Amino acid sequence: RSKLGGWVPGQKYYQAVLQHYREKFTDPVFIVASDDLGHAKANFAQEDDVIFTELNSDVEDIALLASCSATAMTVGSFGWWAGFLSGGEVVYSLLTRFKETPDAHPISLGPLGYENWRGIFANGTHASRKYQDDL
Template identity: 40%
Template sequence: MSMLSSVIKTTTLPASIKTNKSTEFFLCVKYIGRLGNNLFQFASGYGIAASKGMKLVVGVTDKINKIFQIQNSKIIHISRNKQECNNAIFRREHQACAYDKNVVDFKPDATYRVGRYLQSWKYFHNVSNELREILKFRNHIQTKAKRLMANVLRKYNTARENVTFIAVHVRRGDMVDSGHGYLVATKEYFEKAFQYFRSYSSPIFVVCSNGLTWSKANMPKNFTVEFIDRNSPEEDLALMASCDHVISSVGSYSWWAGWFTNGTVTYYKWPIVEKSKRRIAYSSDFMDYFYPHWIGL
């Protein structure tokens, strides 16, 4: 049994999530926000559809379909205009970043739309292995990520098997002084996270950020650090996905960087101001959002 399986076995999981035989009804999600948001919406929609034996509708022009090699399957229906969702019955979550059993408490006897954000691993924990096969970056994105990785290896005259790549995602931008209760990871957090990985074999820290000026000034010294810039969000995510482990910060995009590597992941334990309006989006201990085996610092 893997460490992840043993940890999840001790965590309260939604009893209703299991794969059922297929029906003729569709499940729809509305993609709102950016890439990290869209990934949660797709993954949670897929998990719910699988549990109901329904088909998740994905539009040809949806961002998620343009970035990943999503294909028709027993659970996915690729649609040109998503007309299958025109009369869908909407079921909305009560908390954007926590599992809501009421969202999935329905019989697959009609077409449903679920949403809005669905940011909890509990919606799709039972289909994570399937999702790792489905969420393959399109070839041109993979090619760019491989080229970026090769450039780093060439700079240090080493081979991939000789180093441990630690992706570092630093979310700044619109979360800094937003006035909405968001908190960004601190310099002290990154110092602790870098120290956590110090003993790993020949670590190279690869930093992707929408605040590179701050990152360059505040990343810990005396480590091998590479700052990556001038790439699209999907190219940065593909690069981080090809690393071994992740130092995440805050936000859904950072969360998915951790998910894709499937290695050791650290996260900033205080993403929201207590008693702020945004705090109610999460469960009391944040563990509907963060995996229990991830390391909070």
């Protein structure tokens, strides 16, 4: 659970994101920015291709993330803005437990103009393209 009461996806989501981008790109490097680096490091401690930004500035972190070719986010406006500004593919968590909360992202953002955004369920399973497009 996040500090604001929303649900944050767990290890299965993170592993699905890493797998997705490892299959998509050759030798990717993952940059992690977080307001809880201890939590982030605990989730990615075994990953050789993950580095953590410790720039100590939200502005520097978002500028760095926006320069990336792809983005993955959990919940919150910081990750959303990083994905939006990057212009590349954005993987976001589908939090299906609470459909009426602000943390519940829709299955498909394509109809809203976000064709390059892909949802992965918080348990790590991908929403199929057809399933996303049908909603």
